[in-house]
Amino acid sequence: MLKSKIRILVAGLVLTSVFSGVTQAEDSYPPVQPLIATSRTVIGQAFEYPGGDPAISAAVVTMLPGHSTGWHEHDAPLFAWILEGEVTVDYGPDGKRTYRQNDAFVEAFRSAHNGTNSGKGVARILAVFAGSHDVKDTVMEDEIAKIKPSVD
Numbered sequence: 001m002l003k004s005k006i007r008i009l010v011a012g013l014v015l016t017s018v019f020s021g022v023t024q025a026e027d028s029y030p031p032v033q034p035l036i037a038t039s040r041t042v043i044g045q046a047f048e049y050p051g052g053d054p055a056i057s058a059a060v061v062t063m064l065p066g067h068s069t070g071w072h073e074h075d076a077p078l079f080a081w082i083l084e085g086e087v088t089v090d091y092g093p094d095g096k097r098t099y100r101q102n103d104a105f106v107e108a109f110r111s112a113h114n115g116t117n118s119g120k121g122v123a124r125i126l127a128v129f130a131g132s133h134d135v136k137d138t139v140m141e142d143e144i145a146k147i148k149p150s151v152d
Contacts, residue, residue: 035081035104043094043108047077052134061125063087063117071114071141076131078107085123089115112141 041047060083063069081104088098091113098118099105107113107127117123129137136143 036079036106038106041077041106041108042089042097043091043111045108045111047106047109049130050076050132050135052132055131055133056128057131057137058126058128061127063115063123063125065117065120065122067117069115071112072138073112073144074107074109074129074138075135076129076137077109078137079128079130080105080107081126083124083126085117085121086119087115087123087125088118089113112144 039046061069063085080099082099082101084101086098086100088096089107090096091108091111094108094111100119131137
């Protein structure tokens with residue numbers, strides 16, 4: 001746990017120094033459009049990186065109008081950027097949120113949610129996971145019950 005916190009702190013310092021250098025050397029470095037800087041998910045959770053062999057994975061998720069992801073959760077921090085369209089995510093007891101083109105956020109994790117393309121056109125989402133080779137990035141509802149014991 002302490003090693004994870006140290007890694008996060010070091011990564012933050014490196015990114016801060018890289019981005020601060022960018023603003024000072026605009027003539028020699030391409031323009032940068034910051035998207036997000038946060039330590040919390042969209043529903044206010046502090047996040048942590050999973051144990052195991054670290055891995056970064058990225059994908060573009062494409063959803064047709066009315067299409068839903070199905071209830072699922074993420075066991076690794078997930079940065080999402082809406083490239084096109086509109087997506088409404090139901091976080092159950094934490095409410096619903098609608099995201100539109102160019103919205104960037106850190107998705108809820110270890111908390112079931114369902115995303116639906118609530119727009120009239122195709123929705124495309126860039127999803128970048130800061131995960132591990134030992135942990136699934138996305139776990140569907142039917143798999144959640146197998147992994148987590150019931151609390152009755």
